[in-house]
Amino acid sequence: xxxxxxxxxxxxxxAVVVGAGVITAIAVGVATAAPHQxxxxxxxxxxxxxxxKTYPHATLSIATYPDSxxxxxxxxxxxxxxxxxxxxxxxxxxxxxxxxVTVRQYDSGGSLNNAYFGHVVGTVGGTExxxxxxxxxxxxxxxxxxxxxxxxxxxxPPLYLxxxxxxxxxxxxNSVHIGYGDYxxxxxxxxxxxxxxxxxxxWNCEYPCGNSVAGFGGAxxxxxxxxxxxxxx
Amino acid sequence: xxxxxxxxxxxxSPEPPAARPIRWKEIVAVWLVLTAITVVGDLVVFPRVMPRxxxxxxxxxxxxxxxxxxxxxxxxxLVYAGAVYALRHWRxxxxxxxxxxxxxxxxxxQLSIAWLSIxxxxxxxxxxxxxxxxxxxxxxxxxxxxxxxATGQQWLWTFHYPGTKVTTxxxxxxxxxxxxxxxxxxxxxxxxxxxxxxxxxxxxxxxVTTVSVTPTRIGDFDVxxxxxxxxxxxxxxxxxxxxxxxxxxxxxQTQELSA
Ligand SMILES: [Cu+2]
Ligand SMILES: [Cu+2]
Numbered sequence: 001x002x003x004x005x006x007x008x009x010x011x012x013x014x015a016v017v018v019g020a021g022v023i024t025a026i027a028v029g030v031a032t033a034a035p036h037q038x039x040x041x042x043x044x045x046x047x048x049x050x051x052x053k054t055y056p057h058a059t060l061s062i063a064t065y066p067d068s069x070x071x072x073x074x075x076x077x078x079x080x081x082x083x084x085x086x087x088x089x090x091x092x093x094x095x096x097x098x099x100x101v102t103v104r105q106y107d108s109g110g111s112l113n114n115a116y117f118g119h120v121v122g123t124v125g126g127t128e129x130x131x132x133x134x135x136x137x138x139x140x141x142x143x144x145x146x147x148x149x150x151x152x153x154x155x156x157p158p159l160y161l162x163x164x165x166x167x168x169x170x171x172x173x174n175s176v177h178i179g180y181g182d183y184x185x186x187x188x189x190x191x192x193x194x195x196x197x198x199x200x201x202x203w204n205c206e207y208p209c210g211n212s213v214a215g216f217g218g219a220x221x222x223x224x225x226x227x228x229x230x231x232x233x
Numbered sequence: 234x235x236x237x238x239x240x241x242x243x244x245x246s247p248e249p250p251a252a253r254p255i256r257w258k259e260i261v262a263v264w265l266v267l268t269a270i271t272v273v274g275d276l277v278v279f280p281r282v283m284p285r286x287x288x289x290x291x292x293x294x295x296x297x298x299x300x301x302x303x304x305x306x307x308x309x310x311l312v313y314a315g316a317v318y319a320l321r322h323w324r325x326x327x328x329x330x331x332x333x334x335x336x337x338x339x340x341x342x343q344l345s346i347a348w349l350s351i352x353x354x355x356x357x358x359x360x361x362x363x364x365x366x367x368x369x370x371x372x373x374x375x376x377x378x379x380x381x382x383a384t385g386q387q388w389l390w391t392f393h394y395p396g397t398k399v400t401t402x403x404x405x406x407x408x409x410x411x412x413x414x415x416x417x418x419x420x421x422x423x424x425x426x427x428x429x430x431x432x433x434x435x436x437x438x439x440x441v442t443t444v445s446v447t448p449t450r451i452g453d454f455d456v457x458x459x460x461x462x463x464x465x466x467x468x469x470x471x472x473x474x475x476x477x478x479x480x481x482x483x484x485x486q487t488q489e490l491s492a
Contacts, residue, residue, distance in 0.1 A: 113419045114384065116391045116400050126491065148389065150402065152468055158453075160402050202468040204388065214420055216387045221464045 036090035037072065037224065039231070048098045048192075050124055055098040055194065063087040063104040063186070064145045064165060064205075068225070071179025083219035084145070084209045089228025091203075093195055098124065100192045101147075101163075106176070106183040109144035109167025109207060113215075117146050117206040120191070121162040128163050128191040138164040144187070149203035149230055156199020156232065162206070163191050201230040255335065260318050267310035275302040284429040287450045287475065290370055291431030297366050304355060374445040377413040381406075385416070385423030385436035388465035390456055398492035399485060405474045407481035411447040424459035427473060433459055448475040 042058035049055075063070070068085045069077040084107055093099045112118055118140035120128045127134045144167035151158050165187065172184035204227035208215020219225035279299050286292040381404060382393040392404040406412055416425045416436045423436040427446065434444040448454075458469035476484065 113386055114391060119400075121402070150389070150468070150471065152470070158403065158472060162402075202465065204465055206386075206389065216420060216463060220387070223464070227465065 036229065037088050039090045039092045040088040041092040042094065042097075042099055044094075045100070048100075050098055050192075050194070055096070056094065057098050057100065058094055059100045059102070060091060060093065061102045061104075062091070064107055065178075065181065065183065066107040067181055069179055069181030075180050077180065080218070080222075080225075083211070083222075083225050085219060085225045086145075086205075086228060089224045091228065091230045093230060093232055095195050095198050095232050097195050098192055099195055100190060103147065103163070103165055103189045104186040105144050105165040105168065105189055106186045107144040107168060107209070108170040108172075109142065109209070111141040112143050112146075112164075112207055114206070115140035117148060117162055118143055118164050119162065120164065122149075122160045123163065123191040123193045128189055130166055131188055138166045142167050143207050144168060145209060145226070146206040147203060148206045149201050152200055152202055156201055157196035159193075159196055159201060161193055161203070163189065165189050195232045198232050201232065203228060203230055256318075256322075260314050263317050264307070264310050264314035267313050268307045271306035271310055272303050275299055275306060285450075286429065286431070287448060287452065287454050288427075288430035288432065289447045289449060290373060291429060292449070293366055293369060294431040297362065300362070301359065304358065308355065373411060373447055374413060374443070376411040376447065377445045378410060380413045380415055383414045383416045383425050383436070384419060385425060385458060385462075385469070386419040387421065387463050388458070388469040390425070390458075390469065390471050394485065397485065397489055399488040400492075401488065402471055403474065405476055405481050405484045406448050407478040408448050408451050408475050410478070411445055413443050413445040416442045416444065421462050422460050423462050423469065426457050426459040428455040428457060430454060430473075435460065451475050451477065 040060070040062070042060040045057045045059045047054050048057040063086070065085050065087070067077060068081050068083050070085075070087060072078075072085075072087070073081075119137040120126055120135070125134075127136055129135075130138070143164045145165045147161065147163040147165065149159065149161040151160075166189070168184050168187055174182035175185050176183045205220065208220070209226060210216050210218040210220030212218050213221065220227075276299065279302060280295060283295050283298065284291070286295055380395055382395060384391050384393070389402060391400055391402060393400045394404075414425065414432070414434070416434050417440060418436040418438045420438060422438070424433060425436050425444065426433040429452075430446045430448065432444045432446040434442045436442065453472045453474050456471045456473055458466055460466075462469065
C-alpha cells in the first residue's frame with residue numbers, strides 16, 4: 001500500500017472510531033439521564049394466605065407529598081421544591097410474592113381526566129383500604145394521585161395495577177413535620193398485589209398533578225417525581 | 234496590449250483516448266445477480282422481520298410490501314448494476330486523465346419508448362394495486378359487528394365496551410369477528426397502533442377517529458402509541474387478547490359482574 005492508501009485507511013478508521021464514540025456517549029448519556037433514587041426494597045413479612053393459597057409476604061411503605069421538601073433533595077427541596085412527588089421512584093419487590101403497599105398520601109387533589117383511574121384495578125380482591133376502610137373506587141373528583149403500573153412490553157409478565165389515592169382536603173391544617181416540610185394528616189392507603197416472575201415495570205400517576213401542560217408538565221414530565229420503576233426480582 | 238498583438242497560438246490538444254466500449258454482458262450479469270439476491274431477500278427476509286400477521290389488514294399489508302419490493306427489485310438492481318460497472322471500469326487511477334464520455338444517447342427511440350413504457354407500466358401497477366388494497370382495507374369497516382372505544386391519554390390506553398359497564402386496560406376480542414375501534418384522546422395527540430394487526434390511527438383530543446380490523450389469530454398482541462406524546466410515550470403499551478367467541482363471552486360476563 002502506498003502513502004495515500006494508508007492515509008485513506010487511517011481516515012476511515014478514525015471516522016469509525018469517532019462515530020462509535022459519539023454513539024456510545026449518547027447511549028451512556030441517555031442511560032444515566034434518569035438517575036433513580038437508591039432502591040427501596042420490600043421487607044419480608046412471613047407468609048399470607050390468599051384464596052386458599054399460601055404466598056410469601058412482603059411489605060413496602062411509600063408516600064406522596066404536595067412538594068419535594070421531605071428531605072430527599074436536601075434543605076432547599078432540590079431544583080423544584082414546590083413540585084409534587086412520590087417518596088421513592090425505585091421500588092424493588094420479590095417475585096411470586098404477595099406485596100402489601102402502604103401509601104401515606106399528604107396531598108390535596110381534584111378531578112381525574114378519566115374516571116377509570118378512580119377504580120382499583122389489579123390488587124387482591126380488586127380493593128384498597130383507605131384509613132382502614134375497604135373500597136373498590138374513589139370518587140373521580142377526589143383523587144390526589146394514583147399509583148398506576150404496567151409491564152413494559154416483552155420485558156415482564158403482564159401486570160396492571162391502578163390504585164387511586166384519595167385527596168386530603170385542600171384546607172386541612174398542617175399537623176405533621178417531615179424532613180423540611182409541614183403536611184396535613186395523611187390518607188393512609190394500603191393494598192396487596194401478587195407479583196409474577198422477574199421483570200421491570202413502569203408506574204406513574206394518572207391524576208393531572210403537574211403544574212403545566214394541562215397538569216402533565218413539570219412533576220409529571222420529569223423523572224423522579226410522579227413516576228418510577230418497580231423491579232421484580 | 235495593442236491592436237497589432239495577435240493571440241498566442243493554442244498548443245495542440247493531445248489526442249483524446251478512444252471511448253472504451255461498454256461491456257453490456259457484464260452489466261446484464263450483475264443486474265440479474267442483484268435482482269435474484271434482492272427478490273430472494275424480499276421473499277425470505279421481509280415476512281420474517283415484519284410481525285406475523287394477526288388480521289386480514291396485516292396480511293394484505295405484508296403481501297403488498299413483499300410484492301412492491303419484488304417489483305422494485307429489477308429497477309433498483311439496474312441502477313446498482315450501472316453504478317458497479319462505472320466504479321469498476323470508469324474509475325480514474327491516480328494521475329490518470331479521466332476517460333472521455335461515451336457518445337450521447339440522443340434520438341435513441343427504442344430506448345426512450347422502452348424506458349417510458351416500462352416505467353409507466355410499473356407506476357400504473359403500483360397505483361392499481363394500491364387503490365385496490367386501500368379499497369379492500371376500507372371495506373373491512375362495513376363488516377364490523379362490534380365497537381370498542383379506545384381512549385388514549387398520557388400514558389395509557391383504556392378500552393370501553395359500549396352498552397356494557399366494562400372498561401379495561403387489557404381488552405379481549407373474539408377471533409374472526411370484525412371490530413371497529415372508536416379512538417380518541419383525553420389530552421394530547423396519540424396514535425393507536427395494534428402492531429401485529431397492522432391497524433393504526435391517530436387519537437386526537439375532541440375527535441373520534443375509527444379503525445376496523447378482523448383478528449385472524451388467537452393470541453396476545455401489542456398495542457403501542459405511535460405518536461410522541463411525552464415522558465412515558467415509550468411505555469404507552471398494552472396487550473389485546475384475541476380469544477375464541479365463547480371465551481370472549483365469558484370474559485365479558487365476568488367483567489360485567491365485577492364492574
Ligand atoms: Cu400525581
Ligand atoms: Cu401516546
